[in-house]
Amino acid sequence: MSTMHEIHFDPIVLRFRSAFRLGAGRARPGLKALVQRLADGRPVVPAAALKGALRELAERLCPAVTGAPACRSPFDLCAQQPCPVCRLFGNPRWPGPLYFADFLPRQATTPATIAALRHLSATRAHVGLDRRLGTAVPGLLVQTETLPAGLEFVGAIDGQARADDVPLLQAALLSLNRLGAETTRGLGVCRVIAVEGRIGTEPWRWQASEQGQEGGVA
Ligand SMILES: [Zn+2]
Numbered sequence: 050m051s052t053m054h055e056i057h058f059d060p061i062v063l064r065f066r067s068a069f070r071l072g073a074g075r076a077r078p079g080l081k082a083l084v085q086r087l088a089d090g091r092p093v094v095p096a097a098a099l100k101g102a103l104r105e106l107a108e109r110l111c112p113a114v115t116g117a118p119a120c121r122s123p124f125d126l127c128a129q130q131p132c133p134v135c136r137l138f139g140n141p142r143w144p145g146p147l148y149f150a151d152f153l154p155r156q157a158t159t160p161a162t163i164a165a166l167r168h169l170s171a172t173r174a175h176v177g178l179d180r181r182l183g184t185a186v187p188g189l190l191v192q193t194e195t196l197p198a199g200l201e202f203v204g205a206i207d208g209q210a211r212a213d214d215v216p217l218l219q220a221a222l223l224s225l226n227r228l229g230a231e232t233t234r235g236l237g238v239c240r241v242i243a244v245e246g247r248i249g250t251e252p253w254r255w256q257a258s259e260q261g262q263e264g265g266v267a
Contacts, residue, residue, distance in 0.1 A: 051213045051214075052211070052212040053210070053212070054210055054215060054249040055248075056147060056207060056208050056209060056210050056246070057205075057207050057247045058207070058246035058253070059206075059245070059246055060204070060243075060244075060245060061152075061203065061204055061205060061206065061241060061243075061246075062203055062242050063094065063152055063201065063203075063204070063228075063240070064199070064200075064239060065200050065201075065228075065237070065238065066199075066239060066240070067198050067237065067239075068197055068198055069228065069229045069239065070193060070194065070196065070229050070230045071093070071229040071230070072085045072229075072230065083194045084170055089163055090164075090166065090168075091154055091163055091167065092154060092169075092170075092200075093153060093202075094151065094153075094204065094229075095151055096150055096151045096152075096204070097149075098228060100138065100149045102225060103138070103218075103222060103225065104122060104134060104137075104138040106220075106221040107217050107218070107221040110224065111132065111133055114216055115214070115217055118132065119132045119134040119135075120132050126140040127142075128142070131143045134217070136210070136211060137214050137217060146208045146210060147209070147218075149204075150204045150206070150207075151204060152203060153203060154202055155201040156201065169197065170196055171194070171196075172194050172195075193230075195236060198238075206218075206222075212249075215248055219253075222241055223255065225241055226238065240257065241257070242257040
């Protein structure tokens with residue numbers, strides 16, 4: 050059994066480079082698909098959306114990073130011994146040891162900026178598709194609310210992880226490049242630009258480079 054480490058990544062800074070939508074529900078005729086917001090109107094990156102995206106990345110990266118295969122959610126999850134991905138993210142039989150917080154807008158610290166974020170969105174109309182046939186429905190427009198590029202969100206991941214699973218969590222976090230709905234339409238391009246935290250007693254600081262392409266370990 051590998052050593053367990055306390056994991057404390059706080060803050061994690063996430064920046065969207067395209068417009069994006071993180072919300073519940075799909076656009077339907079006569080019903081806008083809305084951005085998910087807190088009661089005060091601030092948009093939020095729900096913890097579940099982030100955790101889901103990180104899990105998907107971890108499944109893909111697992112063999113290269115850990116040398117072990119990963120199961121595939123949602124239909125082929127580990128039934129007996131959990132794989133590294135299930136050890137980090139949990140599955141119905143194995144409670145995850147990490148807590149993922151909702152990510153809140155970094156800029157919203159004053160009543161004025163909170164008020165500004167409440168109204169910050171655009172509505173995109175596009176042709177509705179017949180979901181069964183995959184073809185456009187003539188005369189049908191559906192509306193999607195999106196938030197503009199450039200917003201930054203701050204959140205945290207806390208909990209415990211096996212020492213030999215931590216690199217997989219870090220790799221997934223730093224590989225994040227899409228989040229939310231309609232990424233095939235070009236929405237939701239994002240990346241983690243900075244992390245501060247601890248792994249056990251060791252500090253972990255990461256900052257994206259100026260070019261915005263690569264990061265280095267500080
Ligand atoms: Zn698994």
